[in-house]
Amino acid sequence: MKISTKGRYALRILADIAEHGGDKNVPIREIAARQGFSDKYLEGIVSRLSSAGLVQSGRGKYGGYRLVKSPAEYNVYEILYAAEDSIALVSCLEDDVEPCPMFNDCLTAPLWKHLQDEFRHVMERVSLQDVMEQTFPHEG
Numbered sequence: 001m002k003i004s005t006k007g008r009y010a011l012r013i014l015a016d017i018a019e020h021g022g023d024k025n026v027p028i029r030e031i032a033a034r035q036g037f038s039d040k041y042l043e044g045i046v047s048r049l050s051s052a053g054l055v056q057s058g059r060g061k062y063g064g065y066r067l068v069k070s071p072a073e074y075n076v077y078e079i080l081y082a083a084e085d086s087i088a089l090v091s092c093l094e095d096d097v098e099p100c101p102m103f104n105d106c107l108t109a110p111l112w113k114h115l116q117d118e119f120r121h122v123m124e125r126v127s128l129q130d131v132m133e134q135t136f137p138h139e140g
Helices: 005-021 028-035 039-051 076-083 109-125 128-133
Strands: 055-058 064-067
Touching (some): 005 064, 039 055
16 A cells, blocks of 8 residues: 555645644645645645545635544544545455455455554554654554
8 A cells, every 4th residue: 555645645734734723724825835735736635634524614714724623533544544545455455446356265365454454453543643743652
């Protein structure tokens, strides 16, 4: 699995909103300027985050975006899942694709499924707050 710029930028966008928003909306133009990418590209990512219910928008003079919950309540998996077209390790595990006819007889399919489940488990344990503070939970 390779996380695309959409996924990486989604994390940066949400961290930026968390850092600069608080109880006010953060305009796209400000986020784009701080993060160094175009307003247009940011709008596409924020649209996905909004559709997933991770941010809410406001219009008018004080328009922009704000988080719908605290940074500690977001996990990396839900953010990447909202931003990416797919976060499957291999194509046969992607959502919304025709199942591989060999999946049930494939010797390696259980390995890919196990690795994908483990990776998801790790991403679900890391919050947006952890990303911002660069403190990551360790198991065990």
